[in-house]
Amino acid sequence: xxxxxxxxxxxxxxxxxxxxxxxxxxxxxxxxxxxxxxxxxxxxxxxxxxxxxxxxxxxxxxxxxxxxxxxxxxxxxxxxxxxxxxxxxxxxxxxxxxxxxxxxxxxxxxxxxxxxxxxxxxxxxxxxxxxxxxxxxxxxxxxxxxxxxxxxxxxxxxxxxxxxxxxxxxxxxxxxxxxxxxxxxxxxxxxxxxxxxxxxxxxxxxxxxxxxxxxxxxxxxxxxxxxxxxxxxxxxxxxxxxxxxxxxxxxxxxxxxxxxxxxxxxxxxxxxxxxxxxxxxxxxxxxxxxxxxxxxxxxxxxxxxxxxxxxxxxxxxxxxxxxxxxxxxxxxxxxxxxxxxxxxxxxxxxxxxxxxxxxxxxxxxxxxxxxxxxxxxxxxxxxxxxxx
Numbered sequence: 001x002x003x004x005x006x007x008x009x010x011x012x013x014x015x016x017x018x019x020x021x022x023x024x025x026x027x028x029x030x031x032x033x034x035x036x037x038x039x040x041x042x043x044x045x046x047x048x049x050x051x052x053x054x055x056x057x058x059x060x061x062x063x064x065x066x067x068x069x070x071x072x073x074x075x076x077x078x079x080x081x082x083x084x085x086x087x088x089x090x091x092x093x094x095x096x097x098x099x100x101x102x103x104x105x106x107x108x109x110x111x112x113x114x115x116x117x118x119x120x121x122x123x124x125x126x127x128x129x130x131x132x133x134x135x136x137x138x139x140x141x142x143x144x145x146x147x148x149x150x151x152x153x154x155x156x157x158x159x160x161x162x163x164x165x166x167x168x169x170x171x172x173x174x175x176x177x178x179x180x181x182x183x184x185x186x187x188x189x190x191x192x193x194x195x196x197x198x199x200x201x202x203x204x205x206x207x208x209x210x211x212x213x214x215x216x217x218x219x220x221x222x223x224x225x226x227x228x229x230x231x232x233x234x235x236x237x238x239x240x241x242x243x244x245x246x247x248x249x250x251x252x253x254x255x256x257x258x259x260x261x262x263x264x265x266x267x268x269x270x271x272x273x274x275x276x277x278x279x280x281x282x283x284x285x286x287x288x289x290x291x292x293x294x295x296x297x298x299x300x301x302x303x304x305x306x307x308x309x310x311x312x313x314x315x316x317x318x319x320x321x322x323x324x325x326x327x328x329x330x331x332x333x334x335x336x337x338x339x340x341x342x343x344x345x346x347x348x349x350x351x352x353x354x355x356x357x358x359x360x361x362x363x364x365x366x367x368x369x370x371x372x373x374x375x376x377x378x379x380x381x382x383x384x385x386x387x388x
Contacts, residue, residue: 008029271297
């Protein structure tokens with residue numbers, strides 16, 4: 001069993017409060033040892049045990065790998081014209097999804113996978129070591145199934161989102177489409193998916209429809225999560241808590257009762273700054289959620305329509321600048337928070353027993369991720385202790 005020491009780390013964010021005070025467990029002049037892809041020791045570089053090999057990180061800051069718990073990387077086509085129209089003053093609605101559906105249906109499996117691989121490389125380059133991948137741009141039994149099969153070749157965090165919007169051919173028959181999603185489409189999705197998701201909002205699916213789909217998914221062995229309260233408040237947060245969804249994502253329009261419900265639940269509020277940035281919509285109030293005791297995550301929402309970014313550092317910077325988060329809170333949300341949104345305890349931190357997933361920064365401190373927005377500060381990304 002080979003061991004590897006990573007040493008000369010100027011600042012190490014562990015997200016392990018047992019190692020250091022503060023939410024992100026900061027250590028100075030630190031080191032850690034990896035065996036079989038996991039952290040087996042972490043502490044001061046001067047106290048580091050002997051190892052079979054050593055890597056000197058040159059005094060850089062090191063953070064846990066980002067955990068992107070909300071992404072839509074299985075698609076074809078481009079919606080740059082839609083973005084330009086929004087920037088010229090048109091409002092955002094969920095309807096633009098249908099243009100990506102047409103392109104995705106027309107794409108070959110090879111084309112869809114090539115695009116996913118391209119985005120996966122971008123995610124890795126931006127320090128993301130774990131990412132979720134949703135379907136939702138096929139909206140037929142065959143297209144959803146193939147999208148999920150492709151996704152499962154690249155991540156274990158695969159989400160069935162047949163209930164993204166009502167498929168265009170069912171435009172006047174929403175109840176029939178809900179039955180399809182909860183029946184034949186779900187059966188085809190189950191072999192490849194771990195999660196089931198619904199866009200429960202104005203212009204998509206109402207609470208009753210979302211409950212029917214998520215309940216069917218749970219019965220089939222999938223775990224629920226939900227798009228909630230991005231465009232309006234139709235009761236999706238209350239449904240998320242009722243069904244013990246791992247995550248309620250967007251959370252822009254919240255009542256006091258919603259905030260209280262989240263604080264008293266196991267449901268993570270996943271915030272998606274890229275969506276508000278790209279649609280000129282109001283940002284969610286992260287400060288309000290944090291002060292109420294809600295567990296908060298940050299994710300990219302990578303998709304071709306409303307948040308075409310793979311940069312978690314960018315999302316972190318926006319969360320600090322425009323959503324009331326401190327740099328430490330935002331880093332935790334983009335790492336440990338994302339892990340909680342996926343109900344994982346092996347990623348998002350660098351305590352003993354964690355996967356050795358981490359990013360080395362071209363900076364002396366993690367604060368530079370927000371302090372220097374738009375600058376590529378990810379020097380290298382490691383998965384299970386191996387350079388990605």
